[in-house]
Amino acid sequence: MNCPTEMSSSKKVRVAVIGCGVISELHLHCFAHNPDAEVVAVCDLVPERAEAAARDRAPGARWTTDASAIFAASDVDAVSICTDHASHAALACAALAAGKHVLCEKSLARTSRDLAKMLAAAEARPDLVASGVFQHRFEPVPRAVRELLADGAFGRLLTATGSLHCFRGDDYFRKDAWRGTKAGEGGSVLINQAIHYFDLLLWIAGGAESVRAFSANLGHEGVIETEDTICVALRFAGGALGSFVATSASERKWASELAFHGTLGSVVLRNDAVAEVSASTPEAEAGIRRKLDEAVEAAASVFAKGKTYYGPGHQAQIDDFIRAVRTSSRPFVTFADAAATDAFVFSAYASAARA
Ligand SMILES: NC(=O)c1ccc[n+]([C@@H]2O[C@H](COP(=O)([O-])OP(=O)(O)OC[C@H]3O[C@@H](n4cnc5c(N)ncnc54)[C@H](O)[C@@H]3O)[C@@H](O)[C@H]2O)c1
CATH class of the missing domain: 3.40.50.720 (NAD(P)-binding Rossmann-like Domain)
Structure with missing residues (x-):
């Protein structure tokens, strides 16, 4: 700049x-x-x-x-x-x-x-x-998974999948007129609660090139006009395939999962923590685990810095914004970076509307 x-x-x-x-x-x-x-x-x-x-x-x-x-x-x-x-x-x-x-x-x-x-x-x-x-892009664990994938630690990416099962009651939508409306929110579970995990899925997997989707209102009929449940199929830029499902009508308060499976290994994050790691050799698996363990340790210090309800990354992102302003340099997440994910949200909605 x-x-x-x-x-x-x-x-x-x-x-x-x-x-x-x-x-x-x-x-x-x-x-x-x-x-x-x-x-x-x-x-x-x-x-x-x-x-x-x-x-x-x-x-x-x-x-x-x-x-x-x-x-x-x-x-x-x-x-x-x-x-x-x-x-x-x-x-x-x-x-x-x-x-x-x-x-x-x-x-x-x-x-x-x-x-x-x-x-x-x-x-x-x-x-x-x-x-x-x-x-969430500022959290050490997703960053480490992204780097491992980019470095080829999992081989060629085959599938990348994600989900968010959460609950938002009718009172949540009735409290603020903009929620659950096309005119105010633009959608519901995908553009609001699940967008964080959808973004991480796209960002870690290196971006998508096409998308198809189905959406439904399964738990908030008569309360919201937009979707509370969505299923998205994705083709990623590197050729891998994937899916993302989300609902805000679940009995689970907040349960997320991201899984990346490659020809040489895989990793599953559940509720933002490393849940499963595997690789084709014990040495490769040890190397992956070492990098992820370092990220978990670094995450502890990020967590210690800020409120954690929306994830610990807000302090890191606001610090990054202030740094970028003071040094006239690029922020870690530019408008263009964030827009890349928004564009796939809108493509998913357009596809669901046609389905
Ligand atoms: N990053 C996260 O984890 C996270 C979490 C929650 C909300 N959000 C996002 O933050 C934004 C706000 O969400 P919220 O839950 O705080 O909503 P909210 O409804 O609680 O607050 C929005 C406020 O903006 C005010 N407002 C609207 N238009 C305005 C204008 N032109 N000028 C001045 N004030 C105006 C409203 O009066 C309201 O008080 C949304 O984009 C939401 O998706 C992000």
């Missing part, structure tokens, strides 16, 4: 958090724990939420209900977008046009049209950092 806006190394990055709902608490916590960041403003359409966020989680920050006041403010360097999916594109595009660095929660966009607008806005401002949240 170009560096016209490189910051002096002693200056803190002045951040505004837009959207003061559930996830904003974690963003505010992580910015507060980054010595190079300072939250100067918070914003929510609901004044009580903005006021409470400033009072309870960002002492000293001002609050507003008007995001355009944030974009116009000369004392805001960067914004963190923590609003519903439908509002991401307009907020991110306006922020970039106003010269603010942007961190945007998943799903980056609600539709492929919005996604294209966001990518164009980021491309138009290569001097600004535009990063999409996929915090």
Whole structure:
């Protein structure tokens, strides 16, 4: 990226958090724990939420209900977008046009049209950092599996499969009008809860090239208009085949699995932990286990740093965003990186709509 806006190394990055709902608490916590960041403003359409966020989680920050006041403010360097999916594109595009660095929660966009607008806005401002949240990419174990695969430790990848079985009750959807709607959320279980594991599956396996899907509403009829259950078939870029299933109507609260099987070995992650490893020789298996054990050890220190409910990666991603802003360098997850996964979410929805 170009560096016209490189910051002096002693200056803190002045951040505004837009959207003061559930996830904003974690963003505010992580910015507060980054010595190079300072939250100067918070914003929510609901004044009580903005006021409470400033009072309870960002002492000293001002609050507003008007995001355009944030974009116009000369004392805001960067914004963190923590609003519903439908509002991401307009907020991110306006922020970039106003010269603010942007961190945007998943799903980056609600539709492929919005996604294209966001990518164009980021491309138009290569001097600004535009990063999409996929915090699980910062966790050491998925990173180690990705490296092992890329290094050929499992041989040629044959299959890559993933799943998330979780539960979201009717009250969860009724609480916020945007959830479970096409107009507000853009979908449901795939674009929201399961997108993290779908992203890891695609990212670790090296990207997909085509997708087919079926979706259904099996447990929330009359409550949501979008899917609570989905089954996606994938052809990966390297030729491997795979699948991903997810539901938010399960009796299980949160159960994830990712499995990668190659010609020389395999690995299964269950609930983010290494559950199974095998390889064609004991030496190869020992080498794989050694690297994964190191990652598990490193994960313990990442976990120790932040709240763990949404995974420990948020602190690492927010630290990475602040580093990228301060050094005018590429964030670990650019808009384009996050958009690659969003694009497959939208392709899966389009396929399911045709099926
Ligand atoms: N990465 C993760 O693990 C994770 C976890 C939870 C949520 N999320 C994502 O975070 C985002 C927010 O989710 P949430 O659960 O916090 O939602 P939420 O409904 O609890 O909060 C969203 C807030 O944004 C506000 N808002 C909407 N439009 C606005 C605008 N134009 N200006 C100012 N405020 C506006 C709403 O009033 C609301 O208070 C979503 O994209 C969601 O998918 C990510």
